[in-house]
Amino acid sequence: MSQKCAIITGGAQGIGKAIAFRLLTDGFSVVIADIQKKNCAEEVKRQTKLVFVTTDVTEETQVKRLIDTSLRFFGRLDLLVNNAAVSANKKIKDLTLENWNKVIATNLTGAFLCAKYAAPHLKKRRGYIINVASTRAYMSEADTEAYSASKGGLLALTHALAISLGPEVKVNSISPGWIDTRDWVNKKSLPLTEQDHQQHPVGRVGKPEDIASLVSWLVKEENGFVTGADFILDGGMTKKMIYL
Numbered sequence: 010m011s012q013k014c015a016i017i018t019g020g021a022q023g024i025g026k027a028i029a030f031r032l033l034t035d036g037f038s039v040v041i042a043d044i045q046k047k048n049c050a051e052e053v054k055r056q057t058k059l060v061f062v063t064t065d066v067t068e069e070t071q072v073k074r075l076i077d078t079s080l081r082f083f084g085r086l087d088l089l090v091n092n093a094a095v096s097a098n099k100k101i102k103d104l105t106l107e108n109w110n111k112v113i114a115t116n117l118t119g120a121f122l123c124a125k126y127a128a129p130h131l132k133k134r135r136g137y138i139i140n141v142a143s144t145r146a147y148m149s150e151a152d153t154e155a156y157s158a159s160k161g162g163l164l165a166l167t168h169a170l171a172i173s174l175g176p177e178v179k180v181n182s183i184s185p186g187w188i189d190t191r192d193w194v195n196k197k198s199l200p201l202t203e204q205d206h207q208q209h210p211v212g213r214v215g216k217p218e219d220i221a222s223l224v225s226w227l228v229k230e231e232n233g234f235v236t237g238a239d240f241i242l243d244g245g246m247t248k249k250m251i252y253l
Contacts, residue, residue: 012036012037012038012058012083013036013037013038013085013087013088013134014037014038014039014040014079014083014084014085014086014087014088015029015032015037015038015039015040015087015088015089015090016039016040016042016075016076016079016086016088016089016090016123016127017029017032017039017040017041017042017090017092018042018043018064018066018089018090018091018092018093018119018120018123019042019043019066019092019093019094020039020041020042020043020049020090020092021041021043021045021046021047021048021049021061022043022048022049022190022193022194022195023190023193023194023217024092024141024185024188024190024193024217024220024221025041025043025090025092025093025141026041026048026049026193026217027193027216027217027218027220027221028090028092028217028220028221028224029041029049029059030052030221031218031221031222031224031225032088032221032224032225033056033058033059035225037058037087037088038058038059038060038082038083039056039058039059039060040059040060040061040062040075040078040079040082040083041053041059041060041061041062042061042062042063042064042066042075042093043061043063043064043093044063044064044065045063046061046063047195048194048195049061060078060079060082060083062074062075062078062079066093066115066118066119066120066122066123067111067114067115067118067119067122069122072119072122072123072126073126075123075126076123076126076127076130080130085130085133085134086127086130086131086134086136087131087134087136087137087228088131088136088137088138088139088228089123089124089127089131089136089137089138089139090138090139090140090141090224091119091120091123091124091138091139091140091141091163092141093115093116093119093120094115094116094141094156094159095111095112095115095116096112096153096155096156097109097111097112097155097156098152098153098156099152100152101152101154104152104154104155108155109154109155112155112156112158112159113155113158113159113162115159116156116159116160116162116163117159117162117163117166120140120163120166121166124138124166124170124174124180128174128178131174131177131178132174132177132178135177135178136177136178136179137178137179137180137181137227137228138167138170138174138178138179138180138181139180139181139182139183139224139227139228140163140164140166140167140180140181140182140183141182141183141185141220142160142163142164142167142182142183142184142239143156143157143160143184143185144184144185144186144241144243144246144247145157145160146160146161146163146164146184146239147184147241147247148247160184163182164182164184164239167180167181167182167237167239168180168237171236171237172237175236175237179227179233179235179236180236180237181227181235181236181237181238181239181240182238182239182240183220183223183224183239183240183242184239184240184241184242184243185215185219185220185242185243186215186241186242186243186244186246186247187205187209187214187215187243187244187246188214188215188216188217188219188220189201189214189215189216190217192216192217193217201214208246208249209243209244209245209246210244210245210246210248210249211244211245212244213244214244215242215243215244219242220242223240223242227240
């Protein structure tokens with residue numbers, strides 16, 4: 010019961026899965042919350058400190074059950090990573106209100122609900138919330154209104170929670186840029202080109218492990234002066250002036 014416990018929403022694949030397994034390596038017990046289990050079922054069978062809870066973060070009753078189940082398994086809660094997200098990239102004339110509401114509900118309202126019900130337990134452990142936002146909160150490609158708005162809202166939610174829940178709970182966000190998730194998802198994707206890598210000031214596209222490494226850093230006690238901050242992790246792309 011003394012081992013630290015983390016909840017990762019959207020943790021069955023991609024960035025969330027990489028975060029989950031980095032935290033396991035760091036000694037955490039981990040609860041993966043996702044709408045389906047197939048992308049992490051084998052790992053859950055093998056890992057004694059890894060639990061899967063089927064969760065739709067847009068449903069308040071399911072979020073409450075997630076928190077209760079996590080406490081029942083591990084007796085404490087030290088970290089919440091709000092990573093669950095969907096997108097609906099359509100021309101604005103084709104973007105329905107239903108599309109918009111689903112993206113906002115999953116990416117933003119889901120994070121609020123998880124934070125709300127996790128907060129009392131995180132306070133007991135002087136814990137952490139990390140919201141996975143996006144560089145789309147700062148800049149956009151065409152036809153990303155719902156996703157960009159949800160991630161911008163997540164940045165504001167981050168600093169609001171940091172003020173409301175401090176000093177007991179530290180709340181920060183990470184805004185990834187281009188992250189190649191192919192090694193952490195169960196689907197094929199087009200190979201990356203040399204141009205894809207070289208357009209980044211660091212010389213490569215990002216990996217889920219890059220995000221997981223920053224999460225690991227943020228929850229170390231010696232970094233406890235950090236709260237209310239957003240960390241842009243994009244290989245320098247948002248600082249690059251592009252002239253055609």
